[in-house]
Amino acid sequence: MNAETIQISDFTVSVERGDTKYMYLRVLPPDGNVLIKAPEQVSLDDMRRFAISKLSWLKRERAKYQTQPRLPERRYETGDCVRIWGDVCRLRIVHSWKCNDVRRDGDWIELQTRPNSTPKQREKILNEWYRKQLRKALDALIPLCEKIVGVSADFYGIKKMATRWGSCQIEKRRIWLNLHLAQNSRASLQYVLIHELVHLLEPTHNERFSMLMTRYCPNWRSLKDHLNGQALEPFERKHL
Ligand SMILES: [Zn+2]
Numbered sequence: 001m002n003a004e005t006i007q008i009s010d011f012t013v014s015v016e017r018g019d020t021k022y023m024y025l026r027v028l029p030p031d032g033n034v035l036i037k038a039p040e041q042v043s044l045d046d047m048r049r050f051a052i053s054k055l056s057w058l059k060r061e062r063a064k065y066q067t068q069p070r071l072p073e074r075r076y077e078t079g080d081c082v083r084i085w086g087d088v089c090r091l092r093i094v095h096s097w098k099c100n101d102v103r104r105d106g107d108w109i110e111l112q113t114r115p116n117s118t119p120k121q122r123e124k125i126l127n128e129w130y131r132k133q134l135r136k137a138l139d140a141l142i143p144l145c146e147k148i149v150g151v152s153a154d155f156y157g158i159k160k161m162a163t164r165w166g167s168c169q170i171e172k173r174r175i176w177l178n179l180h181l182a183q184n185s186r187a188s189l190q191y192v193l194i195h196e197l198v199h200l201l202e203p204t205h206n207e208r209f210s211m212l213m214t215r216y217c218p219n220w221r222s223l224k225d226h227l228n229g230q231a232l233e234p235f236e237r238k239h240l
Pocket of ligand 1: 195205
């Protein structure tokens with residue numbers, strides 16, 4: 001069966017029904033494809049009208065994806081650049097039928113894997129290592145940052161996020177940190193932690209928020225600019 005689609009201007013919008021009370025549109029990474037989600041009973045005509053009413057928004061959202069340069073498919077091969085804690089290292093693939101392993105050796109990141117591993121599997125091994133690195137750093141940083149800000153969260157999680165370095169669910173007192181933070185400096189990680197903890201005192205990015213940030217992390221503006229200049233990707237686009 002063909003999936004339902006509607007055509008709006010030059011957008012092909014995929015339709016997904018059910019499991020929602022309201023109709024909404026999403027522009028999906030990485031290509032800016034558009035999805036409309038709607039309750040079962042909504043007609044395609046109603047969806048079309050809804051999408052047309054959001055056309056200028058759709059165009060703006062899609063433009064964001066189109067201006068982002070696409071990264072080539074990453075291979076995770078010897079010689080590739082990998083970042084850890086702000087240092088640019090080179091990857092060395094070591095083949096072994098024994099366990100998967102990653103270790104840092106000066107400017108090299110040695111990734112041990114089976115000879116027939118795929119780039120996806122090597123990426124997964126590396127990401128597990130990043131997760132361990134980040135968790136270890138957080139064990140030391142969380143008590144420090146909680147002391148600085150004077151508040152604490154109930155939960156700290158790590159996940160890959162495509163568009164943000166951290167997030168805070170204020171009511172649940174949950175803080176999520178982007179896995180890719182392990183590629184940037186420890187000072188950047190501290191800045192993101194403090195930023196999310198400050199949200200427990202001030203939910204919005206208003207003047208009070210900036211004032212609190214300056215109090216708890218005086219150089220936050222330069223750390224923020226630096227982080228925002230970093231791609232949310234583990235690899236540099238070019239080799240060393
Ligand atoms: Zn924020």
